[in-house]
Amino acid sequence: MEQGQTRNRSWxxxxxxxxxxxxxxxxLVLEAVAALHHATPEEIAANVQRTAKGVNISxxxxxxxxxxxxxxxxxxxxxxxxxxxxxxxxxxHAHLVCQDCGKIxxxxxxxxAPLAQALDEGHGFETNVSHLTxxxxxxxxxxxxx
Amino acid sequence: MEQGQTRNRSWxxxxxxxxxxxxxxxxLVLEAVAALHHATPEEIAANVQRTAKGVNISxxxxxxxxxxxxxxxxxxxxxxxxxxxxxxxxxxHAHLVCQDCGKIxxxxxxxxAPLAQALDEGHGFETNVSHLTxxxxxxxxxxxxx
DNA sequence: TTACGTGCAAAGTCTTTGCAACCAT
DNA sequence: ATGGTTGCAAAGACTTTGCACGTAA
Numbered sequence: 143m144e145q146g147q148t149r150n151r152s153w154x155x156x157x158x159x160x161x162x163x164x165x166x167x168x169x170l171v172l173e174a175v176a177a178l179h180h181a182t183p184e185e186i187a188a189n190v191q192r193t194a195k196g197v198n199i200s201x202x203x204x205x206x207x208x209x210x211x212x213x214x215x216x217x218x219x220x221x222x223x224x225x226x227x228x229x230x231x232x233x234x235h236a237h238l239v240c241q242d243c244g245k246i247x248x249x250x251x252x253x254x255a256p257l258a259q260a261l262d263e264g265h266g267f268e269t270n271v272s273h274l275t276x277x278x279x280x281x282x283x284x285x286x287x288x
Numbered sequence: 289m290e291q292g293q294t295r296n297r298s299w300x301x302x303x304x305x306x307x308x309x310x311x312x313x314x315x316l317v318l319e320a321v322a323a324l325h326h327a328t329p330e331e332i333a334a335n336v337q338r339t340a341k342g343v344n345i346s347x348x349x350x351x352x353x354x355x356x357x358x359x360x361x362x363x364x365x366x367x368x369x370x371x372x373x374x375x376x377x378x379x380x381h382a383h384l385v386c387q388d389c390g391k392i393x394x395x396x397x398x399x400x401a402p403l404a405q406a407l408d409e410g411h412g413f414e415t416n417v418s419h420l421t422x423x424x425x426x427x428x429x430x431x432x433x434x
Numbered sequence: 435t436t437a438c439g440t441g442c443a444a445a446g447t448c449t450t451t452g453c454a455a456c457c458a459t
Numbered sequence: 460a461t462g463g464t465t466g467c468a469a470a471g472a473c474t475t476t477g478c479a480c481g482t483a484a
Binding site: 276277281 | 412422423427
């Protein structure tokens with residue numbers, strides 16, 4: 143509760159200070175993103191339906207785009223289709239997606255750090271770790287298939 | 289010429305040996321993928337239009353899916369929208385996409401190797417390097433923006 | 435000859451946009 | 460009051476699918 147209020151207050155001000163308004167829809171979307179980890183716009187919409195009368199899907203899209211641009215949430219592409227959103231504060235890890243079974247694992251920032259450093263030094267490139275999704279095959283599928 | 293024929297012969301047999309037919313459309317699509325690097329289905333369709341009367345867009349999709357499943361081509365997601373295809377033989381590098389200006393750079397397999405090894409040892413995960421796309425900011429945008 | 439493959443058109447999925455009504459400030 | 464926001468519906472981008480005709484083997 144205490145934590146929740148503290149969090150609310152901070153993104154409230156983040157919005158207001160940039161001239162955006164704080165609306166119930168935006169609050170609900172942010173709460174859904176926090177509750178569901180790696181949620182698609184559809185899943186976020188479904189989650190929000192349960193609490194309130196519902197937030198229109200186009201508002202979900204517009205809100206996610208806004209929160210993403212403000213750096214409050216981040217998204218990555220885990221599968222072929224829809225992107226998944228998560229809180230920016232719980233970012234910092236990359237995703238490992240198995241192309242055989244679809245299982246999703248996480249790799250810590252520390253695991254990625256050497257690569258990020260190499261790309262910085264070799265290409266001057268600043269890696270967005272929380273957006274990073276790595277495709278391949280998981281341990282189980284490697285053992286099974288061949 | 290010699291090389292072209294050699295390449296043709298090999299994928300011809302790859303198709304036939306698995307019970308698929310060799311058609312002019314499949315040949316054109318594969319040639320387009322070879323000629324255009326990182327091409328979307330639309331771009332491949334456009335390229336094919338110039339040579340022949342045209343290959344229907346749905347055939348492009350079906351052919352790319354087939355060639356991908358056979359391991360003759362590979363695809364990655366460079367931007368928000370359509371995937372891009374390239375020859376499997378010219379794979380082995382990852383892509384660095386600047387989220388500010390959209391510029392695409394390439395990172396060699398050697399640059400990625402330490403990460404791939406770390407993921408193998410730590411997670412038992414086999415990285416698909418040619419599918420790997422890393423988002424972030426390029427040198428120029430980092431210098432300009434801040 | 436005979437399945438497999440193609441073209442065409444329609445439908446499907448995911449996302450964006452125009453606009454009038456609404457509400458946070 | 461007043462300009463950012465929302466809901467709704469229509470449009471848009473990208474991809475898939477059903478079916479009859481065409482063609483590689």
